Amino acid sequence: MRLPLRLLAATTLLALLATTPAVAAPEDWQRVGTDTRGGVSGVAHEGAGALVVHDNKRTGQQRLSRLTLGEGPPTATPLSWTGAEPNDLEAIEAVPGAPGDYLALASRGIVYRVKVDGGTATVLDHSPLPGIGEGDDFESFALVSRDGRFAALWADRGAGTDRPATLYAAPLSFASWGQVLFGAVSRRDYRSTYPADAGTRHVSDITVTDSGRILVGSASDAGDDGPFDSAVSDAGRVTLSAAGRVRISLDAAPKVLGTFPGHKIEAVECLPGTGDALLGTDDENVGGSVRTAPYCGV
Helix, strand or coil: CCCCHHHHHHHHHHHHHHHCCEECCHHHCEEEECCHHHCCCEEEEECCEEEEECCCCCCCCCCEEEEECCCCCCEEEECEEECCCCCCEEEEEECCCCCCEEEEEECCCEEEEEEEECCEEEEEEEEECCCCCCCCCEEEEEEEEECCEEEEEEEECCECCCECEEEEEEEEEECCCCCEEECCCEEEEECCCCCCCCCEEEEEEEEECCCCEEEEEEEEECCCCCCEEEEEEEEEEEEECCCCCEEEEEEEEEEEEEECCCCCEEEEEECCCCCCEEEEECCHHHCEEEEEECCCCC
């Protein structure tokens, strides 16, 4: 039986909508920074709010802020930084089971263990990532925990069509004096499905859902004035065994969950107790913005 033209068109449209990632409306984003010093380069949940890192490089510039979430527009309040001052922070992650403890990652692969108390962040220790490759530039870091054991995921962001991202994973523990210790490192290449142009950073951040799915932010950057483009994708799965072994399985074709033209996503964080991801952008001269998206129930 042939369908009427109107019904056929409607059926085709519904099929397209079911397979096409949603494009966020501009009003979904809420501004939390107004210039290059206020971009959101990484985010970690903190109680009912979040902490965000900024990729500032000059001495005395802001490194960390507290983001207040809830009713009304979000607000970012600067925190003071005590200890070794990082250059170009790109990611931050809460240490499970250790309230106030965070790991922050700088682009060249230095991990800072930080204690946040009130309005002050104090560096407890800092050390390099293991197995840093030539030319690696890091924008992502995530932790997975199971039965008191930890694993870390991080990635070189990659560059355009010539250089895929390299996704790293390793068991993680802490020395008695606070230093971060890594076990054997595994590596996987990753190319984003979208965006996929010459300015693509294949991995601009990573988060892991409660079910072990790896969500990846990817972004395209044409310079401080843009244009920008980005997406969040379901890239695969990570497992951490009771013996502490880490395994990454990446999908042959990552599923794009949403695209965000006009923004450069550099922060993706699953919010505990919800199915939502908190997304943050570093839109350079335009500043930084945040929003949520229902991606962490995948």
